[in-house]
Amino acid sequence: MTQSWQKELIQTLIVALMLMYLLPFAINTFTLSILLIYGMLGLSLGLIWGFGGILCFGQAAFFGLGAYAYAIAAVNIGESTIPLLFAILVPAMFAMLLGAMMFYGRLADVYLGVITLVVTLILFKFINSTAGPAYVIGKARLGGYNGIPGFQTLNVPGSPDDYIWGDAFYYVCFVALVVVYLLVTWLLRSSFGRVAMGIRENDQRMSLMGYDTRARKTILFAIGAAIAGFAGGLFANWAEIVTPGLFSLGQSAEIIIWCIVGGLGTRLGPILGAAGLAYLKFLLGQQSLIDNTLITGLILVLFVLFLPKGIVPAVANLWAASFGRRPKNSRRNVRRARGGLNG
Amino acid sequence: MDFAVVVLVEILYAIASLVLISAGLAVVFGMMKVINLAHGEFMMLGGYVTITAVNSGVNIFIAMLIIAPLVVGLIGLIVERLVIRHLYGRLVDTMLATWGLSLFFIGIATMIFGNTTTGISSPIPGFSIGAYQVNGYNFFIIVVSILLILGVLFVLKSTRLGLIARGAMQRSDMAAALGYSSDRIYMMTFFVGSALSGLAGAVLAPLVGLVPTSGGAFIAKAFITVVAGGPSLVAGLLASSGLFGIVGQVFSFSVSPVMGDVAMLIAAVILLRLLPQGITGRFFKGKL
Numbered sequence: 230m231t232q233s234w235q236k237e238l239i240q241t242l243i244v245a246l247m248l249m250y251l252l253p254f255a256i257n258t259f260t261l262s263i264l265l266i267y268g269m270l271g272l273s274l275g276l277i278w279g280f281g282g283i284l285c286f287g288q289a290a291f292f293g294l295g296a297y298a299y300a301i302a303a304v305n306i307g308e309s310t311i312p313l314l315f316a317i318l319v320p321a322m323f324a325m326l327l328g329a330m331m332f333y334g335r336l337a338d339v340y341l342g343v344i345t346l347v348v349t350l351i352l353f354k355f356i357n358s359t360a361g362p363a364y365v366i367g368k369a370r371l372g373g374y375n376g377i378p379g380f381q382t383l384n385v386p387g388s389p390d391d392y393i394w395g396d397a398f399y400y401v402c403f404v405a406l407v408v409v410y411l412l413v414t415w416l417l418r419s420s421f422g423r424v425a426m427g428i429r430e431n432d433q434r435m436s437l438m439g440y441d442t443r444a445r446k447t448i449l450f451a452i453g454a455a456i457a458g459f460a461g462g463l464f465a466n467w468a469e470i471v472t473p474g475l476f477s478l479g480q481s482a483e484i485i486i487w488c489i490v491g492g493l494g495t496r497l498g499p500i501l502g503a504a505g506l507a508y509l510k511f512l513l514g515q516q517s518l519i520d521n522t523l524i525t526g527l528i529l530v531l532f533v534l535f536l537p538k539g540i541v542p543a544v545a546n547l548w549a550a551s552f553g554r555r556p557k558n559s560r561r562n563v564r565r566a567r568g569g570l571n572g
Numbered sequence: 573m574d575f576a577v578v579v580l581v582e583i584l585y586a587i588a589s590l591v592l593i594s595a596g597l598a599v600v601f602g603m604m605k606v607i608n609l610a611h612g613e614f615m616m617l618g619g620y621v622t623i624t625a626v627n628s629g630v631n632i633f634i635a636m637l638i639i640a641p642l643v644v645g646l647i648g649l650i651v652e653r654l655v656i657r658h659l660y661g662r663l664v665d666t667m668l669a670t671w672g673l674s675l676f677f678i679g680i681a682t683m684i685f686g687n688t689t690t691g692i693s694s695p696i697p698g699f700s701i702g703a704y705q706v707n708g709y710n711f712f713i714i715v716v717s718i719l720l721i722l723g724v725l726f727v728l729k730s731t732r733l734g735l736i737a738r739g740a741m742q743r744s745d746m747a748a749a750l751g752y753s754s755d756r757i758y759m760m761t762f763f764v765g766s767a768l769s770g771l772a773g774a775v776l777a778p779l780v781g782l783v784p785t786s787g788g789a790f791i792a793k794a795f796i797t798v799v800a801g802g803p804s805l806v807a808g809l810l811a812s813s814g815l816f817g818i819v820g821q822v823f824s825f826s827v828s829p830v831m832g833d834v835a836m837l838i839a840a841v842i843l844l845r846l847l848p849q850g851i852t853g854r855f856f857k858g859k860l
Contacts, residue, residue, distance in 0.1 A: 284664060330845060331845075334845045334848065335848070336844065336845070336848055339607060339663060339667075339799065340799065340844055340848055342667065343795060343796060343799045343840070343844060344841055344844060344845075346792065346795070347792065347796060347837045347840055347841055348837075348841065350792050350837055351834050351837045351838065354830055354833055354834055354837075355830075355834060357830075358828070358830040358831075478788060478792075479788075482671055482675065485668065485671070486672075489668060519679075519683070520678075520679035520680075520682045520683045521679070522675045522676075522678045522679040522682065523675070523676055523678075523679020523680060523682075523683065524679070525672075525675050525679075526671075526672045526673060526674065526675025526676030526677070526678070526679060527672070527676055528672070529668060529669070529671065529672030529675065530655060530669050530672035530673055530676065533659070533665050533668050533669040533672065534655065534658060534659075534669065537665065
């Protein structure tokens with residue numbers, strides 16, 4: 230295990246390093262930063278859905294919570310290191326509670342979808358209604374649908390006046406994504422990750438083998454939320470404002486689409502799906518002939534119908550078919566990724 | 573006293589509108605185990621069809637009660653043939669595909685009608701109870717939803733079509749073995765479900781300003797009402813609409829309309845935690 234792990238680590242680092250220096254020649258770093266942040270958000274759902282079999286309709290809730298946690302903490306503290314920790318911890322705690330409530334109640338299937346969707350809506354409605362001066366956390370006014378503008382953005386830890394922005398922020402985002410990606414890789418290679426995949430395949434069998442599937446699912450759910458929250462914290466820094474739109478159903482839908490299009494049960498798929506579709510949306514936003522939502526919807530329908538595995542596994546299969554050397558584990562990945570919910 | 577009457581009317585109206593917006597989804601989910609996340613957009617389309625028809629001179633009641641359900645039903649039929657037919661038995665995939673459809677319809681509506689609010693005026697004047705003004709249209713909605721429930725009950729219980737539908741709902745393989753093509757039954761069911769969504773959207777159109785994204789406001793409520801209702805179609809629909817309608821209105825009146833919505837959603841979460849099979853998974857078992 231250690232040897233293949235080392236090999237993959239080195240490969241990932243080399244590819245990442247090359248991309249980090251080459252990408253800014255094609256796209257400006259401001260756009261690239263948001264693509265990376267969305268990539269991380271896609272990865273968070275890709276982890277819990279593709280590898281844990283938990284379809285969460287409310288991944289945007291954790292993203293939004295992370296962004297709000299960062300903004301509120303940054304207004305109160307006036308620097309960015311501790312707020313970024315809050316952006317990770319608050320969604321993780323929230324997901325821990327929500328997950329415990331759902332998984333210990335043995336909720337699965339469509340009910341999981343309903344509850345995560347409803348919780349997202351509750352947050353959306355609640356934050357939207359906090360326009361009045363009564364809603365204050367410390368020095369931060371929640372601001373309702375106007376959101377929270379004007380908080381301290383990312384700075385060098387320890388010196389609040391050295392802001393990290395522009396190109397520097399892009400490099401921070403890239404490194405953050407690579408670190409998260411490697412952590413996810415490590416997690417999936419650990420016994421925890423393997424058991425999680427076992428639970429995805431067959432919950433009952435794993436619990437009969439003596440694993441506490443409820444606790445494991447709750448922890449995995451919380452890890453996914455932590456990653457989404459981290460992405461939210463970075464997003465707050467990118468946009469320099471947080472608004473209730475982060476919690477919206479449309480945002481949740483997009484995350485799910487990224488995962489489907491990129492490929493479930495892969496780590497790279499959701500990242501590429503997120504970055505690719507977000508960039509496509511950015512390009513489409515510059516024309517007014519065809520409505521953006523229409524194309525997003527069409528992509529989702531067509532993928533579910535014709536390419537339910539997503540692009541990355543399809544390309545991997547094509548690669549394997551044309552160059553003969555079939556990778557050892559190509560079949561394992563997606564076949565039942567969504568099966569956990571089909572009951 | 574007057575206030576009590578007004579509150580009562582409002583609660584009845586809340587329950588009736590929940591029944592109305594959930595009926596189409598309930599039929600499709602109850603019969604086919606398909607969650608149609610484009611349900612809200614079918615309602616939105618129903619609203620637009622009504623407004624277009626009224627603006628071109630059709631009587632508003634004909635537009636609402638006949639044209640809108642027919643048009644939306646046909647759209648549903650096309651959708652079923654093109655997309656959903658291929659995904660039966662794959663609950664999550666149908667959810668995702670219909671979510672894609674919902675975005676698609678939002679996009680189409682935005683391109684045709686533009687991202688502006690349109691509306692028609694209510695055809696029934698308001699009147700006052702004591703010192704309070706009541707919207708007369710609310711009574712119309714209550715009547716429509718009562719007729720709707722009675723209609724669904726009648727079709728399911730007393731007609732041959734209803735018998736076949738119920739049979740296919742319980743054991744589709746057995747119904748198929750007896751010579752009833754489940755493909756056609758599903759097609760019909762989806763048509764009826766879409767038509768009901770269109771009807772709901774049309775009837776609610778005079779009350780709300782319509783924008784292409786209006787559907788999103790309905791889908792969550794319809795979704796929780798249907799899932800919390802559980803396996804029985806009519807009993808589940810009535811039970812969960814009643815519960816959520818009362819909870820929502822009580823909190824709307826005592827705190828604020830936003831808290832009413834939030835309370836309704838929280839009630840749904842608690843209910844599903846306690847009764848994961850929905851209300852009729854535990855009570856009223858075996859009813860329609």
